[in-house]
Amino acid sequence: MTPHNALASDWVEWLRLEQTPGVGPETARQLLAAFGLPSQIFATDFTALSKVVSAKVAKALLQPDFRQLQQRIELTQTWCSQPGNQVLTWADANYPRALLDIPDPPVLIYVKGRLALLDAPTIAVVGSRNATAQGIRNAEQFSEALSKAGLTISSGMAAGIDAAAHHGALRGAGSTVAVIGTGADIVYPSRNRALAHLIADGGCIVSEYPLGMPAIASNFPRRNRLISGLSKGVLVIEAAGQSGSLITARMAAEQGRDVFAIPGSIHSPLAKGCHQLIKQGAKLVDTAQDILDELRFLPMMRPVAASSTQTTSASLAEITSADQRLLDAIGYDPVHVDHLVEQVGIDVAELSGVLLTLELDGHIEQLPGGMVKRIG
Template identity: 60%
Template sequence: MPATDTPPPEPADDLLHWLRLQDVAGVGPVTARQLLARFGLPGQIFAASHAALREVVGAAGAAALLAPPPDGLARRHDAVLAWLAAPGNAVLTLADAAYPRSLLDIADPPLLLYAKGRCALLARAALAVVGARSASAQGVANAGRFSHALSEAGLTIVSGLALGIDTAAHEGGLRGAGSTVAVIGTGADLVYPPANRTLSQRIGERGCIVSEYPLGWPAAPTNFPRRNRLISGLSLGVLVVEAAARSGSLITARLAGEQGRDVFAIPGSIHATLAKGCHKLIKQGAKLVETAADVLDELKLPLPPGPAPAHRPGAGPARHAALLAALGFDPADADTLAARAGLDAAAVVGQLLELELAGLVERLPGGTFQRTVL
């Protein structure tokens, strides 16, 4: 069913002025906010004199603001109005009561937010859950379980709709009462990556999709680091599930710190490449978390009655006990495991295959195996 908590649309003339202000060259979110503080709504900015504008943005900025509207603005305006006619779609401006208050605390909130779905979620307590696109099976499981438990506790899960950890975080959020918000790096009428089209549709129906980019804006490498400030800005804190030493998730964590948000990280094996970023964050002061309760305790939020644990130690059939004990929780190859467990190498290979099919171990690059905590 389409969402029913969509705020009323902006009057058409007001929306046209907002779109025009967003298009002015050299006027970004920070400068635009200064202009709004001085003159009021965008229509009043464009009605101001060159002298008055010059006091805020200088001569070049004033000239840009008073230049004729760009070609195509009217067509873009019509396209936005047509998009708004669909149930659940909304455009939130800085002047809207429904604009997320948490974003007003960051240095450069966007002038416009294009939203699809339950806009009321943008006003709720939220936690960002982010991590690697090429995530391990363990990382995906952790992201889903933590997000589900935190959503059940009432937190809205915010992430970026990417593959891997983001996908698992959104899925976990949708399974709980808090639902999920996807902050995307394209226009709100597009889906990227295409593989998440079905998930995007479900979020649009039961959660909320948000973008600062104009309709039709394509995916580009520069979009995603920029949108990360909104992922952290909408949230009380950021939980990094898995991240390499150089990762976009670390950008989100850094932005969270700059915005005064909490940063949490799940530790991993000292041998795991995707744990290096989390360990780096922990060394820098991020809170090490092992369960969803750790996050809720730090945020001073109550644990829901009878929550499912974020993870529990996995156990396999009794016949695999010796092999699992030999494996521990660090990667190892079959020959090493055979020597540790005192088993025949062929038997170890067979058992590893059974454990992999059961989801109790995962095969890593280079022929090694790692235990999965379920």
């Protein structure tokens, strides 16, 4: 049986090493430093192994569950036989160089799609799963502009900001890399199935988890180090005060990457995380060009500014003066509809109709609790 990989024999041995209970990246490094390649580790006797790792791990290395291991090998070989699917180990020349620079790169990764994107200049775009309409728009516009400039966009294929970032990035030459928290043969959340197919065709999907690994909450924060590790910097778009996106930003800073954040309303819970990052030294940005300038990245073509001013100018020409008066009263901070009734001087029924029209046209977003804010 030959895996669909240049390092066929090593591939199996590396998988065995990675699947050994108690062997993580740090233990693997210790074993490799002491004994050489995985095949040499497995040829070492118990006494020598137990000088480097615990007796329990040494025993597991020499006496694996061969039946379970063989099932894992066969499953992975079948997956690798499909076009575009590969397994990369530390010894593989195609293993992304950026990941080798982080403290704990995974022993092996499962890759589906365009392998070359893993060594392309990359910026991570992350944020809230429960993003606002403006946040979704920002993620798409920034990602599209950066991708058209030649940067690859990495994110986690979660709902909300991540999905929007991938969609925007696929419209540019830089494309996108999705680092997922499940096995590479599983799509999570299931609503992103169509997006996963688009990324597999035009971008790249990466996972450090074995095939068949379901969605486990603790795996998602851990994969964030790979999102930032592949990137020159991380852009955070909408994040609550306690957010997984802040974990990614912290890991990026620890890895020596730049951290960028888009500010929001002081009244918005989803701006708290971004404001916190800015206070801690993240670079405030309001256009994609800000990021390109900071990275000193020469774009393939000058990107369209990802700020909302252009779309706003075109949109405002299409609305009536009465609607414009209402938009001016709403502003970009959330305001309660009762305040609008008093300020604009129309009854609630008429106001509700106008607000619905403005929302459908993409000018405003209606929020919980009778609040509304302007977008675009």
